[in-house]
Amino acid sequence: MLIRQEIRLWLIHIFYGLFFLFLIHRLFFPSFGMAERCMSYACYPFLKIHATLTHSLNAQAQDRKSVQELKLNLDVLQLEHDLLKGRLAQLEAQQIFLDQTKELVDFARRYLVEQKYLAKVLLCACSAQEDIIFIDGGSNFGLVKDDIVVYQQALIGRVIEVYPWYSKVALVTDQRCKIAVQLSALPENLSNEQAACGVCCGKNNKQLQLSFVPHFKPVVVGQVVISSGQGLVYPQGFELGVVQDVVTDLVSHKIQVQPMFDIEKVSYVYVLHKT
Template sequence: MKKTIFFRGGLLFFFFFGISRWLGIGGRTMESFSSYIVYPFLVVQNIFTDRLKIWSEHRTSYNDLTKELLHRKQQYEDLQKELIQVRSFCNYFENTKDLRSFFERYNHPHAQITSILLKNFDQSHFFIIDKGSSAGIEKNMIAVYKDCLVGRIIEVYPLYSKVVLITDPLSKVASFCSTNGVKGIFEGTGQIKNAVLSYVNPLDEVKQGDIVLSSGEGLIFPRGFGVGKVVHSEKKGIHYSIKIELFLNFTTLDYCTIIPHYTQLIECEKKQGQH
């Protein structure tokens, strides 16, 4: 369409130019006449040039804005990622505060805080934790939470490990009552909150409310860790029926500390050195 207009305008210009030459119109008059013919083309050219300039500037501005938007979006995603990492670390730091203070009480540098990935309380009771042989975890290491026993490592893989809990029906922990030193075997019953204390001498006295600790005998669990307290004690002939209520609620645990089975309390070592 534009080409047709310019073409017709050009023909019209040359037509009038030829007529003026044929009629013998003077140069001055011809220049004036030509200016009327050329002026519309100059106006159209100016409008077209301005529009093209505006369009070009707008296109450049749009591209710049698009690039800036993508840059800002990437910055937002990076900051969001950092925020998530910081929040996650703060949450981990707060939730493991007590466990980190636990580190200070033990003399072994290889104790590690681990996250619990999976909990099972069906026929067998166990946890799957997020560290394995690649992190230095070994079979028969002990899982604890603060000063309480959780269980023992029975299977180790490169990236995770399996912890059998002291509530498992096959778990046994050599234990003693804290007030009078009465010895027995803490046995899991498959219940989350309760266990029993077996193989107690019927001549010994077991008091309700007494705290039961691991004795370290049997070379499986270290000495001095809490397992529970006596909530029921009854003699039946030559046998005791002793019910233990666990200190820990394993269903709510999210973390635990893994330590070698030979770990001892610093306080215990100091007391032994004083005697």
């Protein structure tokens, strides 16, 4: 037992002696020694892992930033595309106005375009029975029956019922809507006099059909359907949709039209007051 205590005591003295010599060596001979070398071997894997993880995280962050920038650029391009389409519709409508001065005068007399009411869409209900929306605005805001509802350059529908605080609007896809329209000019034939005319009829459940177009009038998929202003309700120069499919018989074309708007994505609309 005494021998073990003496051995332990000697080991303690040896440890402190070596530690003292190490301190003396570091004070008077500050050089790269074995301890630092061993420590470097132990630290190197951690440094390597840290660098690899940092590089990977930075690369992922850069990729996410690049994807976000591409999405933003895509949104900007889509917005510019929509604006150009709206501008094209305006130019085509202006050409029609120039060719049909009387239609322009009638439009100016019947509608006060400057007096627009911005209304929020409260509820949308499209089914096999009817296609309607309810908007935030009624007789207390000056709205009356047969006011026209538009979104950007697209014709949404007309007011069919007015209450004090809200109104009911029949969409152009509702079966109660019959709208005189004119197709945009074909690229090879820019004369509006040759453009096909017809009546756009709602079929409910977001479906729109163009009828009464003579079979000898050229119609192609992709043509824009624009209101012609004939009749007593709907103004001229607003888009309704795009020709999606054409079936021709011996008398006329039966044309399926893709509405210009997705009513589920429309939050606000403009109401144009009639004079």
